[in-house]
Amino acid sequence: MSIEIRHVTKRFGEAVAVDDVSLEVETGSLTALLGPSGSGKSTLLRIVAGLETPDAGEVILSGEDATTLSPQKRNVGFVFQHYAAFKHMTVRNNIAFGLTIRKRPKNEIRERVEELLALVQLQGFADRYPAQLSGGQRQRMALARALAAEPKVLLLDEPFGALDARVRAELRDWLRRLHEEVHVTTVFVTHDQEEAMEVADRVAVLNRGRLEQIGSPLDLYDEPASEFVMRFVGDAHDLGGALVRPHDVALRREPGDGAVEVAIERITVLGADARVELVDGDGARLAARLRRDEVEELDLEEGEILWVRPERERVFSS
Amino acid sequence: MPRFVALAYLTAVLLAPLTMVFWRTFQHGLAPVWGALSNPETVHAFKLTLIVTAIAVPVNTIFGVAVSLLIVRKRFPGKGVLNAFIDLPLALSPVVVGLSLYLLYGRNGWFGSWLLGHGIQVLFAWPAIVLATIFASVPFVAREVIPTLRELGDEQEQAASTLGASGWQTFRRITLPSIRWAVIYGVVLTTARSLGEYGAVAIVSGRIVGRTETATLRVDDSYQNFDLTGAYSISLVLAATAVVVLILMTVLKPKEQMA
Numbered sequence: 001m002s003i004e005i006r007h008v009t010k011r012f013g014e015a016v017a018v019d020d021v022s023l024e025v026e027t028g029s030l031t032a033l034l035g036p037s038g039s040g041k042s043t044l045l046r047i048v049a050g051l052e053t054p055d056a057g058e059v060i061l062s063g064e065d066a067t068t069l070s071p072q073k074r075n076v077g078f079v080f081q082h083y084a085a086f087k088h089m090t091v092r093n094n095i096a097f098g099l100t101i102r103k104r105p106k107n108e109i110r111e112r113v114e115e116l117l118a119l120v121q122l123q124g125f126a127d128r129y130p131a132q133l134s135g136g137q138r139q140r141m142a143l144a145r146a147l148a149a150e151p152k153v154l155l156l157d158e159p160f161g162a163l164d165a166r167v168r169a170e171l172r173d174w175l176r177r178l179h180e181e182v183h184v185t186t187v188f189v190t191h192d193q194e195e196a197m198e199v200a201d202r203v204a205v206l207n208r209g210r211l212e213q214i215g216s217p218l219d220l221y222d223e224p225a226s227e228f229v230m231r232f233v234g235d236a237h238d239l240g241g242a243l244v245r246p247h248d249v250a251l252r253r254e255p256g257d258g259a260v261e262v263a264i265e266r267i268t269v270l271g272a273d274a275r276v277e278l279v280d281g282d283g284a285r286l287a288a289r290l291r292r293d294e295v296e297e298l299d300l301e302e303g304e305i306l307w308v309r310p311e312r313e314r315v316f317s318s
Numbered sequence: 319m320p321r322f323v324a325l326a327y328l329t330a331v332l333l334a335p336l337t338m339v340f341w342r343t344f345q346h347g348l349a350p351v352w353g354a355l356s357n358p359e360t361v362h363a364f365k366l367t368l369i370v371t372a373i374a375v376p377v378n379t380i381f382g383v384a385v386s387l388l389i390v391r392k393r394f395p396g397k398g399v400l401n402a403f404i405d406l407p408l409a410l411s412p413v414v415v416g417l418s419l420y421l422l423y424g425r426n427g428w429f430g431s432w433l434l435g436h437g438i439q440v441l442f443a444w445p446a447i448v449l450a451t452i453f454a455s456v457p458f459v460a461r462e463v464i465p466t467l468r469e470l471g472d473e474q475e476q477a478a479s480t481l482g483a484s485g486w487q488t489f490r491r492i493t494l495p496s497i498r499w500a501v502i503y504g505v506v507l508t509t510a511r512s513l514g515e516y517g518a519v520a521i522v523s524g525r526i527v528g529r530t531e532t533a534t535l536r537v538d539d540s541y542q543n544f545d546l547t548g549a550y551s552i553s554l555v556l557a558a559t560a561v562v563v564l565i566l567m568t569v570l571k572p573k574e575q576m577a
Binding site: 049050051068071072073074075076077078080082084085086087088097098101142145146148172219 | 503
């Protein structure tokens with residue numbers, strides 16, 4: 001099912017959480033809403049689910065206006081950052097909730113729950129209570145619960161935000177694989193650009209309630225539409241009034257061609273790559289990223305004076 | 319040492335008087351106690367108290383849960399005032415409550431004259447006793463449920479609604495089971511308060527022996543008429559009920575941590 005957001009605005013008192021945002025999510029896609037905290041990404045997701053009502057604009061689900069529809073009637077699966085597990089119910093009853101509400105036959109529910117337990121790798125945990133599960137297990141249970149009634153859209157609000165780094169990485173891969181298997185239109189909210197780039201096939205970048213850009217991870221990185229996107233998605237440094245990515249910084253031993261004089265502050269080797277931290281005459285810092293053999297070839301040393309020139313740079317009018 | 323002080327304090331303030339009541343009641347054996355308790359007027363007083371409690375407790379439970387949901391989950395003007403108002407019966411002397419009911423439902427009161435004109439007697443009849451008891455026991459359910467609801471948060475309820483549950487289904491399957499111990503605790507306190515209400519009821523009931531006299535009023539009545547065995551026996555029943563209530567609460571409470 002496709003999602004269409006048309007000119008949606010939401011205020012909380014004086015603060016504008018979502019400011020005239022329009023975007024489209026295609027059927028079967030895996031889209032990330034990416035932005036810093038306070039960018040309105042969670043509010044936008046909650047508006048799609050019907051958990052918040054927009055002050056203006058429309059939400060179209062599968063071509064039908066759902067703006068005033070209650071969450072109950074939208075048939076979306078929603079996963080909360082802090083799991084929202086039903087604490088007084090077993091894992092089985094948590095997962096079965098949407099089906100029980102819909103009064104599906106008992107054996108159908110049992111079969112579907114078994115299927116989902118297998119999908120989220122929680123067989124053997126069916127009769128436990130959420131308090132007896134780890135954070136990662138609880139979130140997988142919440143996912144199974146959201147998927148149980150076969151929602152047309154799956155919405156995840158910072159689903160991995162409360163988990164530690166290792167579990168996070170595991171669940172990321174797992175979500176990616178799940179999406180390939182189940183193919184339900186999925187939108188997830190994250191403030192972690194790496195997470196968005198790794199998992200999603202489309203990323204919408206939000207800033208202060210406004211949509212900055214929507215596109216594939218590659219588009220955002222290579223063709224950022226604004227200074228904000230350039231800085232937020234991947235590293236970016238100021239160099240001679242423009243913005244440049246670390247791997248687009250060329251190092252030279254000789255001046256010329258408008259190159260800027262810098263001193264090497266620090267060289268860090270990261271596997272096959274190296275990161276050279278530089279500081280110019282005004283004390284402004286930037287970093288260049290190059291291959292390790294390039295560093296060895298240039299025979300770079302900390303404290304040396306060099307000239308840098310951007311191979312590719314961007315200037316954004318603000 | 320602090321433990322000893324606390325224990326001594328509780329003994330002096332609570333345990334000693336209760337023990338005295340117990341001892342006095344059975345001073346002359348079982349027969350006079352049984353005689354006092356099976357007195358038809360006393361039996362009537364107990365019945366009346368039970369009936370009044372049976373009305374006041376469900377009414378205040380429903381009201382308490384509803385008003386808690388309103389205060390914790392909704393935004394509306396005047397919320398703070400409502401929240402403060404719930405506590406009014408705790409702050410107000412029951413005698414004042416009784417007097418205000420008297421003024422409202424009396425022959426010349428705002429409601430009283432209209433109701434009397436339609437042949438409904440409130441004052442000096444059971445409706446007034448019920449009203450006074452309800453008023454006195456309003457806060458208990460809400461005071462237990464409000465903090466529990468706050469702590470619970472609304473994410474589980476939101477999750478239920480996205481899973482297709484209606485407002486009522488969400489309440490029945492998610493909210494109510496999550497607050498059940500707070501509700502039970504509130505019900506127990508409401509029951510205890512309803513059984514023990516004295517001041518407001520004393521004013522509005524008219525204290526007609528065998529008709530509008532509740533158990534607590536009966537204690538006072540017996541005492542005033544030098545029927546000490548009667549007074550002690552009824553007191554003992556009330557005190558025993560309180561002890562049972564306490565035991566029930568202690569037995570029920572630990573389960574909360576397990577859930």
